[in-house]
Amino acid sequence: MGRVFGTDGVRGVANRDLTVELTLDLSVAAAHVLGEVSAFAGHRPSAVVGRDPRASGEFLEAAVVAGLASAGVDVWILGVVPTPAVAYLTAALGADLGVVISASHNPAPDNGIKFFARGGRKLDDAIELAIEERLGEGWQRPLGPGVGRVHDARESARAYADHLLRTLPNPLDGISVVVDCANGAAYELAPEVLRRAGAKVDAIGTSPDGLNINEACGSTDLRALQRRVVEIGADVGIALDGDADRLMAVDADGEVVDGDQVMAVLAIAWNERGELAKSTVVATVMSNLGFKIAMAEAGIAVVETAVGDRYVLEAMHAGGFSLGGEQSGHVIMLEHATTGDGLLVGLHLLARMAETRRSLADLAGAMAKLPQVLVNVTGVDKSRVESDDRLAASVRVAEDELGSTGRVLLRPSGTEAMVRVMVEAPTHDQAAAVAERLAEVVRDRLA
Numbered sequence: 001m002g003r004v005f006g007t008d009g010v011r012g013v014a015n016r017d018l019t020v021e022l023t024l025d026l027s028v029a030a031a032h033v034l035g036e037v038s039a040f041a042g043h044r045p046s047a048v049v050g051r052d053p054r055a056s057g058e059f060l061e062a063a064v065v066a067g068l069a070s071a072g073v074d075v076w077i078l079g080v081v082p083t084p085a086v087a088y089l090t091a092a093l094g095a096d097l098g099v100v101i102s103a104s105h106n107p108a109p110d111n112g113i114k115f116f117a118r119g120g121r122k123l124d125d126a127i128e129l130a131i132e133e134r135l136g137e138g139w140q141r142p143l144g145p146g147v148g149r150v151h152d153a154r155e156s157a158r159a160y161a162d163h164l165l166r167t168l169p170n171p172l173d174g175i176s177v178v179v180d181c182a183n184g185a186a187y188e189l190a191p192e193v194l195r196r197a198g199a200k201v202d203a204i205g206t207s208p209d210g211l212n213i214n215e216a217c218g219s220t221d222l223r224a225l226q227r228r229v230v231e232i233g234a235d236v237g238i239a240l241d242g243d244a245d246r247l248m249a250v251d252a253d254g255e256v257v258d259g260d261q262v263m264a265v266l267a268i269a270w271n272e273r274g275e276l277a278k279s280t281v282v283a284t285v286m287s288n289l290g291f292k293i294a295m296a297e298a299g300i301a302v303v304e305t306a307v308g309d310r311y312v313l314e315a316m317h318a319g320g321f322s323l324g325g326e327q328s329g330h331v332i333m334l335e336h337a338t339t340g341d342g343l344l345v346g347l348h349l350l351a352r353m354a355e356t357r358r359s360l361a362d363l364a365g366a367m368a369k370l371p372q373v374l375v376n377v378t379g380v381d382k383s384r385v386e387s388d389d390r391l392a393a394s395v396r397v398a399e400d401e402l403g404s405t406g407r408v409l410l411r412p413s414g415t416e417a418m419v420r421v422m423v424e425a426p427t428h429d430q431a432a433a434v435a436e437r438l439a440e441v442v443r444d445r446l447a
Contacts, residue, residue, distance in 0.1 A: 005128040009114030014056030020063045027067025029134035050078035050086040051101035052185040055210030056111045060101045069148035076153035082185045082244035084341035085160040087120035105241040108211045120338040167336045171198035172350045176234045180225040182218025183208040184242035219248040226254035236360045238346040246329040247342035251361040259329040260291040264367040269352045282315045282324030289424045294367035371428035373435040375421045380446035382412035394441045
């Protein structure tokens with residue numbers, strides 16, 4: 001068997017790649033490994049399980065619960081809840097394990113399994129590898145009172161909603177917002193929490209049928225949100241993805257405000273209040289150069305990581321930082337959450353608008369986005385990106401051409417035979433020209 005865990009849990013097409021059999025086996029192996037890691041000293045192990053509304057989540061949830069209970073773990077079923085709610089409730093309920101059944105922003109046929117360790121933190125690579133190594137092993141099955149018991153804990157989602165509201169520095173009075181719930185896990189929770197916070201709320205993407213999650217809606221397709229904001233004259237629009245762990249926004253004119261811009265707004269606000277740990281924010285190499293320029297002008301340092309929220313999170317823990325995230329809208333507020341939380345971030349973005357009485361366009365204007373062009377070059381030997389001298393020379397020529405007004409990034413894909421060529425420049429035409437030129441060199445040298 002090849003590597004089972006990817007960059008964010010185990011994912012694949014449900015009932016083909018992610019089967020009931022694999023899900024059962026993963027759940028049993030996770031129960032054993034995490035049971036040993038957390039020592040379960042003197043108490044029965046417990047787990048919380050949540051999912052998004054995908055149709056396949058219904059039978060995969062049953063497989064997870066069966067696997068855990070058969071391994072002697074008491075299971076609390078949360079039902080349809082956001083991924084960050086599972087992380088929060090893993091910690092709040094004192095569970096030894098949290099399990100999320102979701103493929104996040106992927107289309108409905110996909111699904112995934114993600115585990116949280118005690119305290120609601122993501123698993124590190126060593127624990128994931130240990131789980132993989134235990135797949136299919138023989139084990140002593142508990143009998144009688146040793147088997148796990150299963151409980152309904154759907155009402156626990158209210159504790160998560162209350163937690164979100166407690167984090168707010170001020171109410172959202174006077175803010176009219178359209179929230180796109182992506183026909184996903186936050187379809188009921190998000191509108192309710194926003195209203196309780198004081199906002200005037202119009203909600204779309206709130207009719208999940210198990211098959212329409214992320215379909216022409218949510219953070220990966222903002223067109224419906226843009227139309228609705230302009231149509232009703234709302235102040236702002238926010239879009240979650242299928243499991244509500246990321247957020248994108250649009251201003252009153254329907255213009256997109258991405259994760260970099262959201263982080264810039266929050267970082268400046270927190271720094272002004274003395275709440276930004278070490279006056280530093282963590283971002284990935286794909287963050288727009290305009291973000292870094294804006295942070296420098298605000299006196300805020302930027303720590304850069306590889307692409308992936310797990311790397312952002314690792315850097316935040318290692319450096320003691322409180323804010324980090326990705327351009328895609330996966331933003332982590334470590335003081336209030338152990339993982340990315342789109343609804344939490346959206347609440348704080350709206351709170352900044354309410355506090356300052358400034359529009360989102362005005363606040364986001366603190367960061368001027370440089371045109372960014374990304375070209376994916378497929379069918380190449382990505383392992384030679386770092387070692388090819390002529391490719392390196394072409395990159396240096398491009399960097400000299402752009403100077404301090406732009407940048408070049410060549411990044412091998414983590415999952416495909418592909419190299420991503422990203423170029424930022426003062427104009428879109430220049431960025432596109434440089435990107436295509438470098439893409440041709442990649443095709444020529446690495447084919």
